[in-house]
Amino acid sequence: MGIETKAGATILLVDDVDEYRTVLKRGLERKGYRVKTAYDEQDAIERACSVRPDMILLEMGRTPPMQTLDMGCRIRSDAKVGEDVKVVVYADKADETVANGGEVSFGPHEYVILPEDGEQFDGFLERLLKR
Numbered sequence: 587m588g589i590e591t592k593a594g595a596t597i598l599l600v601d602d603v604d605e606y607r608t609v610l611k612r613g614l615e616r617k618g619y620r621v622k623t624a625y626d627e628q629d630a631i632e633r634a635c636s637v638r639p640d641m642i643l644l645e646m647g648r649t650p651p652m653q654t655l656d657m658g659c660r661i662r663s664d665a666k667v668g669e670d671v672k673v674v675v676y677a678d679k680a681d682e683t684v685a686n687g688g689e690v691s692f693g694p695h696e697y698v699i700l701p702e703d704g705e706q707f708d709g710f711l712e713r714l715l716k717r
Contacts, residue, residue: 595715596620598639600630600661602646617708627657634665640715641672651675651683651698659696670695672714676707 597619601607604625611621622637624630634642642661646654658673677700680686687702689710697714701707 595640600644
């Protein structure tokens with residue numbers, strides 16, 4: 587799809603905690619993104635089918651990051667939105683997948699990040715959406 591800037595980019599935010607989903611949605615919207623939300627995998631598939639996102643952004647609580655990344659790939663596949671849609675998992679703690687402040691690419695459009703702060707997270711999202 588080729589987003590030149592983040593303005594107008596659509597992010598499908600999937601988080602199972604209402605409070606976190608709401609806070610992150612507001613923050614992303616303030617940065618200029620269009621944000622659609624979902625609370626689980628099935629809800630995300632339905633929403634992605636109706637609005638093709640540029641990115642699927644997930645954090646599913648206690649689910650390990652790699653399982654969450656697999657879920658994001660299933661959402662992308664089942665919604666038939668295209669392999670170029672980025673799948674990003676933002677981890678809530680360091681583990682063998684990602685260290686604090688780290689970002690790991692698991693494919694051309696699949697990533698796990700554990701940002702040190704909001705500025706790093708914003709920069710990461712902006713870089714991905716410009717690609």
